[in-house]
Amino acid sequence: MSYGDAMNARVRSEERRAEIVRAALEVIAERGYRGASLGAVAERVGLTQQGLLHYFPTKDALLVAVLQERDQWDAVPNTRWRMDLLASLVEYNAMRPGIIQTFSALLGESVTEGHPARAYFTDRYVQVRANMAEMLRAEYGDHLPNGLTPERTAPLLVAVMDGLQYQWLLDPESVDMPGAFRDFLTLLGENREDAG
Amino acid sequence: MSYGDAMNARVRSEERRAEIVRAALEVIAERGYRGASLGAVAERVGLTQQGLLHYFPTKDALLVAVLQERDQWDAVPNTRWRMDLLASLVEYNAMRPGIIQTFSALLGESVTEGHPARAYFTDRYVQVRANMAEMLRAEYGDHLPNGLTPERTAPLLVAVMDGLQYQWLLDPESVDMPGAFRDFLTLLGENREDAG
């Protein structure tokens, strides 16, 4: 029993941390990172602000956990993207406004001076562009039908995904995010010789 | 003289306000809107925080002035966009990281709940998409070479501009924003029959 109890204790603690991170994701979606208070996060999991600091000793430590959660989020597909999965991902995202809002808010904040998530996003985009280029190369070879290289196309692909998210978050009624993204993929796949 | 003096007074007051707005743009670029303190803005124009409140009675009032400044910023070209001017605009933006950072940070924050700039951005994007669609129609008619309508292309065009800005702000060395944007315009202009 003792071994199992010890393990249960660890598991329970991990669950508590996960619960806190989930609450933090929500609060950041609502108020951004700078606007998110530890008190608001704590309240959501039924703790005092000081009780929360037992699990994450500083606000920044909590942010780190939030960003690791994000890495988890697309860890599985990120191993090796495929174009058809990408469209599905955008469709899936359209059903998860909360998480998209969290990371869109964080991305926006991250361009400000000394923001604690800045290095994370800078590194992340280097990786994501590389992944996307690799995916495009697997799909099309060294040149897309339109003549661009995968490396030059990758930033555009990433930009469209992010940019559409902002438009969609601000006005979901007016913006068909998955539809627009599929349009873009069609654009990429189109070939000068397709017509004849 | 009296009439002229009165006018000078008004002009001087207007100049002071403009100076404050410029300082606010800077501080927002550095810290976001929520993170920007009136004290920091005031200091930059050599006023106390309370002195600043003489010109803008609340923090939100100052934000309104900042957003109006933005409308000014692209008022001239916005009247009627042209595709070639659009590429130039992106090139121009690449020389103005400050202003781009200000509005990228604001856009990011604006998706959070109850943000005072949210309605502004929602409305703005409705307009910008309409302007872009109009421009695309003027350039290509009711269908682009790739078959998409101007209305379906407009959100993509806007998304690419915004998305590239984030990637570029985070990592200007790695991202050639104007070049990538020109690539995208090429993509739009390409015709299935071009090859033959």
Place this chain on the structure above:
DNA sequence: ATTATCTATAGATCTATAGATAATGC
């Protein structure tokens, strides 16, 4: 008179530290 600024200050927050108390697990 009006405009521009300042000092003083109320009232809200917010993060983080210190240290007590209760519960859990060897």
Place this chain on the structure above:
DNA sequence: ATTATCTATAGATCTATAGATAATGC
């Protein structure tokens, strides 16, 4: 013993109000 939480609190901010004082312009 260690882990989980709590109360108390220091120390920083921040916005906005009240009201004084100096300068400007009729």
